[in-house]
Amino acid sequence: MLSIDDLRGRVLDARALRDALPRAELDVEAALDVVRPICDDVRHRGAQALLELGERFDGVRPPRLRVRAEVLAASVERLDPDVRAALEVSIERARRVHRAQRREDVTTQVVPGGTVTERWVPVERVGLYVPGGLAVYPSSVVMNVVPAQEAGVGSLAVTSPPQRESSGVFAGYPHPTILAACALLGVDEVYAVGGAQAVAMFAYGVAADDATGTPAIEPADLVTGPGNVYVASAKRLLQGVIGIDAEAGPTEIAVLADDSADPEHVAADLISQAEHDPLAGSVLVTDSEELARAVVAAVERRVPETKHAERVRTALTGTQSGIVLVDDLDEGVRVVDAYAAEHLEVQTRDAAAVAARIRNAGAIFVGPYAPVSLGDYAAGSNHVLPTGGSAAYASGLSVQSFLRGIHVVDYSEAALRDVARHVVTLAQSEDLPGHGQAITARFGNEVPAPAGARA
Known part of the structure; x- marks a missing residue:
């Protein structure tokens, strides 16, 4: 199921190495032709367009664009107690980590009578996108909202696609667990809008519409959060009208491992990432052929037992996934740096020392007891991370993402x-x-x- 690419004995320069590694293909440019008319429609027809587009793409027409306060309250009342407890732990840990990222103003006296102060000012209003397609991501509410709140953003709104499976008071709104996460975080401005049209809504704003019961939606200065290729394409199209965090592509994991790694752990971790999306990338880099063969066997055994076996199989057999054999760990470090993974696990001897040598990764998970899924939910770190090799120059979402540094010159x-x-x-x-x-x-x-x- 997982192909093996043997790079042992091959000498590749940085460009050739990047080209040789598995990578998901995401044609954001091609999707522009699809999203451009959608964004134009939202700009000119506002609420009417958003409601119709929800019906067209999500299979349900939201009763209202903005989720009513009583619906948010009901989502918390009906939330499974265990899920609530898990969300509260996730929120508390994320808040602890992100609170430590706050920046302080710094004044430098360049000469007597001449100073430059770097003043940190939060973005005034942000739109936070939470996916809701193949899976439901209340954890992404936490990862978007907490750093924005800790940065001191004064106005923030969350949007997520309406769910046609929802019923009763939640019919036509985002998933109830997403709504509950918003409510637990104190977010009361939540919209039932997904896809490219959500980015356009935040970019252009929406005029009040009495016919649909839609109050005015103010444009945002910045939109953050992961999404599909159409969300990424809309971000590219509208960048400049609105600030963006990144053009997020399919999720990915790389595991750097030697013969000390447990093949069952590695297989489970590769599968966990493949569970997200048929385009998800799962890559193992190792200098142990024995480990590689054992991981292949474990994957073959585990995949049929997973709930989303077809999705996982598609991801693991795609060109974006595979096993890369290298001569030694030094070469393994070079390979994972070239890959610049969104998530990188290091499962080797002296894992902390090896991890310290890695320069390019969205987040690094050290040792056998720090799997990526821990970071997805409750490590305290952020899971909105750079994809597609952009971790070589970009960072994950943080308090810094919502701050602007202003130089104040006083001479x-x-x-x-x-x-x-x-x-x-x-x-x-x-x-x-x-x-x-x-x-x-x-x-x-x-x-x-x-x-x-x-x-």
Whole structure:
């Protein structure tokens, strides 16, 4: 089921190595032709378009776009106590980790009378997207909302696709567990909108519509959260109208392991990620052929026993999944750095030391008792992470994602006088004389001598 690619004895440069590794194919560009008319429709027809698009793509027309307060309250009242307890643990741990990420303003005295302060200011309003297709993700509510709240965002809204399977008071709304997670976090602005149209809703806002009972939806400054290819494509299309966190692709796991790893653990972890999506990537990198064969056997035995066996099998047999054999752990580190996985597990001897050598990963899980599923729910870390190799230059969602650094420059006359000649010189070297004149205008149209210079 899992193919084996033997890189032992091969010398590949960084580009060739990246090309040789398994990777999901996600044509965000091709989806633009699909999402462009959807986004234009939302921009021009607002609430009517959103309701019709929900019916078209999700198979149900929401009774209202905004979930009523009594529906949110009912979701908590009817929530399974064990699920509530698990969500509360997840929230508490995530809040503890993200609270420690808060930034403090820093003032640097460059010269006497001249300071630069980096002031951290939260984004004013954010839209948080929570998927609701093949699976239900109340955990993604936690991972989006907690860092936004800890950053001090003043206005946040959550949106998730309406569910046609829901009934009673929840009919046509997002999954009740998603609604309950919102309520437990104190989020009362929740919408039954999914897909590209949700990104457009946050980008353009929606005018009040009495005919549909829709109050005005204010546009957001930033939209975050994972989604399918159409959500990613809408983010690309509307970036600039609205800020985005990332164009998230299919989820992925890489496991770097040696012969000390338990093949049952590795197999279970590869399957757990494949459970997300037929395009999910599950990759094992190892210098042990014996481990590779044992993992293949364990996967073959386990997959038929899983609930979503067909989905898992499709993911594991796809070109995005497989086993990569390497000469040694040094080469294994180079391979996983080239792959830049969303989730990377290190199951080797001295796992912490090996993990410390990894430079490119969205999140690293160290040793046999830190599986990716722990991070999905209750490690305290965030599971909204860079995919498709973007972990080589991007980070996962954090408090920092919702903050903007503003430089505040405060110079006295004497401090400006001291550096004026240098500013004028650089302005002239760039053939921008007006820049220099903006300095000399403050000193009788002459380049002032630095303080303390001889006349």
